[in-house]
Structure formats: structure tokens, C-alpha cells
Amino acid sequence: MAEQFDLVILGSGSTAFAAALTAQELGKTAVMTEARIVGGTCVNRGCLPSKNLIEAARLLHDARHPRYPGLTPCEMAVDVQTLVAQKDEVIHDYRANKYASLVGGQIHLEHGRVQFVDAHTLEAGGTRLVGQHILIATGSRPVIPDIDGLQDVPYLTSDLLTSDEPVELKDLPRSLLIMGGGYIALELGQMFHRFGTEVTILERSAQLLAHGYEPEVGLTLAEIFADEGIRVLTHATVAQVRQDREEVVASARVRRQAQEFRAERILIATGRRPNTDTIAIERAGISVNAQGEVEVDAFLRTNVSHIFAAGDVIGRETGSQMATPVGSRDGGIAAHNALAGGPLRRVDHRVIPRVIFTDPQAAVVGLTEEAAVAAGHRCWCNTLPMSLVPRAGAICNTQGFVKMVADANTHEVLGVFMVGESAGEVIHEAAMALHFRARLQDFIDLLHVYPTMAEALKLAALSRFKDPRKLSCCAE
Numbered sequence: 306m307a308e309q310f311d312l313v314i315l316g317s318g319s320t321a322f323a324a325a326l327t328a329q330e331l332g333k334t335a336v337m338t339e340a341r342i343v344g345g346t347c348v349n350r351g352c353l354p355s356k357n358l359i360e361a362a363r364l365l366h367d368a369r370h371p372r373y374p375g376l377t378p379c380e381m382a383v384d385v386q387t388l389v390a391q392k393d394e395v396i397h398d399y400r401a402n403k404y405a406s407l408v409g410g411q412i413h414l415e416h417g418r419v420q421f422v423d424a425h426t427l428e429a430g431g432t433r434l435v436g437q438h439i440l441i442a443t444g445s446r447p448v449i450p451d452i453d454g455l456q457d458v459p460y461l462t463s464d465l466l467t468s469d470e471p472v473e474l475k476d477l478p479r480s481l482l483i484m485g486g487g488y489i490a491l492e493l494g495q496m497f498h499r500f501g502t503e504v505t506i507l508e509r510s511a512q513l514l515a516h517g518y519e520p521e522v523g524l525t526l527a528e529i530f531a532d533e534g535i536r537v538l539t540h541a542t543v544a545q546v547r548q549d550r551e552e553v554v555a556s557a558r559v560r561r562q563a564q565e566f567r568a569e570r571i572l573i574a575t576g577r578r579p580n581t582d583t584i585a586i587e588r589a590g591i592s593v594n595a596q597g598e599v600e601v602d603a604f605l606r607t608n609v610s611h612i613f614a615a616g617d618v619i620g621r622e623t624g625s626q627m628a629t630p631v632g633s634r635d636g637g638i639a640a641h642n643a644l645a646g647g648p649l650r651r652v653d654h655r656v657i658p659r660v661i662f663t664d665p666q667a668a669v670v671g672l673t674e675e676a677a678v679a680a681g682h683r684c685w686c687n688t689l690p691m692s693l694v695p696r697a698g699a700i701c702n703t704q705g706f707v708k709m710v711a712d713a714n715t716h717e718v719l720g721v722f723m724v725g726e727s728a729g730e731v732i733h734e735a736a737m738a739l740h741f742r743a744r745l746q747d748f749i750d751l752l753h754v755y756p757t758m759a760e761a762l763k764l765a766a767l768s769r770f771k772d773p774r775k776l777s778c779c780a781e
């Protein structure tokens with residue numbers, strides 16, 4: 306016998322939970338389905354565990370490298386098993402409080418791999434689920450490149466941060482090769498290095514963070530990583546991988562020169578792809594694009610009128626990005642549009658702030674200079690070093706820069722890119738400004754607390770009219 310629901314949701318990540326909670330608020334029934342662990346990527350193996358361990362690695366690094374003369378470096382002992390155990394405890398608590406405890410009443414959960422049977426019916430773990438409406442929220446998984454020999458070596462992926470699954474990494478490798486130069490490669494690469502692993506990053510493109518970021522972001526982080534002792538190679542294409550006793554050997558071409566790299570482990574961080582190829586999506590007649598992302602309109606409807614999709618599984622459709630807050634917002638919108646019976650809500654992907662949790666952090670929002678020009682703007686842009694920001698000098702941490710992209714005619718601020726201390730907090734001021742289509746003068750008129758890193762934004766805006774090197778203390 307099939308069970309009937311107002312909304313059947315494929316997946317149980319942040320996107321799925323947002324949809325299930327909205328369904329509950331509307332007095333409807335919803336069922337989520339999960340093949341792995343309830344809660345999905347963010348809580349179990351993404352945002353939460355990575356930020357937990359990255360902060361521990363930062364404490365270790367700061368103790369070894371105090372920024373102030375007069376503070377003596379010291380070596381903290383690292384107990385990896387205890388660190389991993391506390392990370393698992395943080396995940397367990399968070400998962401229990403923010404996910405598992407919400408299941409019940411009108412929100413159901415079915416364990417097992419889910420697949421379409423037809424456009425209204427799904428099967429998960431031997432149970433048939435019939436939905437008046439359906440939401441695809443199956444997220445994404447690491448892309449494993451087709452490299453000779455890779456299938457024969459025990460490679461790591463970003464799943465290494467998981468808990469309660471065999472792929473969890475519980476020991477520190479002595480040395481690590483990382484394939485890829487995107488945000489996951491950088492966050493995990495710096496973390497492992499700081500815990501004591503010898504890290505080499507191999508990036509195929511001409512620079513780190515090659516897509517969607519101002520070039521200065523990747524170049525600055527590459528310099529900071531190199532100064533810290535992390536080996537970063539760009540123009541590096543791995544052609545073959547093999548195991549040689551205790552080591553993985555990667556044969557690569559680096560700027561057309563053949564080179565071999567050896568390490569105890571290899572981590573594949575070459576991007577993520579949507580989980581649309583494992584759910585028999587064709588049985589429901591749903592269209593996916595060339596990247597395998599579910600095609601949706603601005604109301605998150607697929608080409609099949611009662612089926613919606615949101616979160617990582619839509620990739621860059623409608624200008625979306627793979628990030629937890631985007632899925633959490635859109636899951637609610639999709640459920641509303643499916644179930645509320647009122648006016649439809651439209652997604653808004655114009656302003657999506659992003660942070661890379663390296664140290665210093667990189668934070669971005671809005672259009673790059675190149676994208677702004679392509680969109681028809683005549684641009685004014687300026688890049689200022691963090692050394693001009695009073696707080697950066699005061700706390701002896703002047704690494705990084707801020708870049709502002711604005712329309713040269715209207716002065717509307719179109720994009721902000723920052724590498725620096727607390728960039729992940731500062732970027733919210735810029736995001737709010739872009740949300741309200743603020744102009745350079747709005748950043749200047751706002752009194753900023755002195756001395757804060759957010760003054761970087763005011764200084765960048767001021768630099769359109771004055772030389773920020775010739776200002777007194779409060780950026781006026």
C-alpha cells in the first residue's frame with residue numbers, strides 16, 4: 306500500500322527541512338527521504354564540521370605564530386582523536402536539536418535510497434510514497450574526475466569530515482595532495498597544514514578560485530598560503546594516479562612540464578555535481594541541463610507542473626549558488642508555491658554573500674568587474690590594501706585587501722570582494738547595501754564604528770573621491 310502526502314521531498318538536508326517546516330506551517334503533510342544521515346551535507350559533513358576544526362587549527366597556528374612582538378610562540382600538543390570526537394559531538398548535538406527533533410507530527414522521514422516510479426510516485430526503502438506535490442532536494446556530491454588509476458587508490462573527498470560513516474577520517478595524514486583549488490580545497494588544505502600535514506594543492510587553472518571571484522582573491526590567498534608553507538601549484542593537470550607502497554603518486558603536467566607528486570593520501574576536491582542521475586528522474590519526465598542541474602523557473606517549478614526543485618540540486622539555475630542559506634530560503638519558497646494555493650513567491654538570487662573560511666577569510670558579494678562590464682555597466686573599481694584600515698594596523702593583521710565594483714555613472718555599488726580579518730562578518734554590510742541598491746555615498750555617509758574592519762568598505766567608497774592614504778583616523 307502506498308502512503309499519500311501533500312508533499313514528498315527527495316532528501317533531508319537544509320533545503321528539505323525548510324520545505325517540510327513550511328508544509329507544516331501550512332497545515333499540510335510532508336515526508337522527507339534519506340539514504341545517508343538525516344540533516345544532509347551541511348550539518349553532517351560540510352559547513353559545521355569544517356568550521357569546527359578550522360577554528361581549532363587557527364588556535365594552533367596563532368599560538369605558534371603570535372602576531373605581536375613580546376608574545377612568545379608556543380607549541381600546543383594536538384590530540385587528533387579527541388579533536389575528532391569533539392567535532393562528532395558538536396555534529397550529534399546540532400543534528401539532534403536542529404534536524405532529528407523536528408521530525409514527527411505532520412513531518413515524516415523515510416530511510417532508504419529514493420527513486421521516481423512515475424511523476425507522482427516514489428519508492429524509498431521498499432515503501433511507496435505518493436505525493437500531490439514533489440520537491441527534489443537531493444543536493445550534490447563530489448565530482449570524481451576520470452583520471453587514469455584513480456579508481457584503484459583509496460582517495461579522500463570532502464566526505465572525510467562526516468561522522469558515523471566509514472569514510473570519516475580519524476587520523477592525520479603525514480602528507481596530503483589536494484586536487485582542486487576551489488573553496489573546499491583551500492579551507493581543508495589550510496586546516497590540514499595547520500594540524501601538521503604537509504599539503505600540496507594542484508590546481509588545473511591559471512589561479513586558485515578561478516570561477517566567480519575577482520582574480521585578486523585567488524592570487525592573495527595563494528601568496529598567503531605560500532608564506533605559511535603550503536605548496537600551491539597552478540597550471541597543474543593530473544594525468545595519472547597510482548599507489549606506490551605507502552604513498553599515492555600523482556603524475557601531472559605543470560606548465561607543460563611532467564612532474565610527480567607523492568603523499569600519504571590524496572583528496573579530490575574538484576567540484577560538486579547535483580544528485581539527479583541516481584533518482585530515475587527520467588521516469589517523471591523532468592528536464593535537467595547539461596551540468597545535470599534540475600531546470601527550474603523563478604518559482605522553482607520544473608517542467609512538470611507539480612514537481613519543484615531547490616538547493617544544491619539546481620546548481621546555478623536562476624542564478625542560484627550551492628550554499629546552505631540559499632537552499633534554506635528556497636526550500637521554503639518551493640513548498641509555499643506547491644502548497645499555499647495563493648500568489649506564487651519568486652526566488653531572489655541577486656545578492657548571495659559567500660565566505661571562504663580560510664585565515665584570513667575571503668568574502669564576496671555581487672558582480673565581479675568582468676561580470677559588471679558584461680552586464681553593460683561602465684565600471685568604477687578600486688582595490689585597497691588592508692594596511693589602510695586602522696583596525697588592521699591596530700591588531701597587527703594587515704593581510705588582504707578590499708575591492709569595490711560600482712557603476713561609474715550612477716555610483717550604485719555592484720560588488721564587494723574582501724580578503725582580511727573578519728571579512729565574513731564585514732560582508733553583511735556590503736550585502737545589505739547591495740540588497741537596497743546603495744551607492745558609494747551611502748557607505749560614506751554611514752558612521753562606522755572606529756576601529757573596525759568594516760571601515761574598509763567606507764574607505765573603498767571614499768577612494769572614488771579622495772586619496773584614502775591622506776585621511777585622518779576615522780576615514781572622513
Ligand SMILES: Cc1cc2nc3c(=O)[nH]c(=O)nc-3n(C[C@H](O)[C@H](O)[C@H](O)COP(=O)(O)OP(=O)(O)OC[C@H]3O[C@@H](n4cnc5c(N)ncnc54)[C@H](O)[C@@H]3O)c2cc1C
Pocket residue numbers: 315316317318319320321338339340341342344345346347348350351352353355356417418419420442443444445463466489580583584615616617618627628629630632
Ligand atoms: C566541506 C564542505 C563545506 C561546506 N561549507 C559550507 C559553508 O560554510 N557554508 C555554506 O553555506 N555552505 C557550505 N557547504 C555547502 C552546503 O553544505 C550545501 O550547499 C548544502 O548542504 C546543500 O543543502 P541541500 O539540502 O540542497 O543538499 P544536502 O544537504 O546535500 O541534502 C541532500 C540529501 O539528499 C540525500 N540524497 C541524495 N540522493 C538521495 C537518494 N537517491 N535517496 C535518498 N536520499 C538521497 C543525501 O544523502 C543528502 O543527505 C559546504 C559543503 C561542503 C562539502
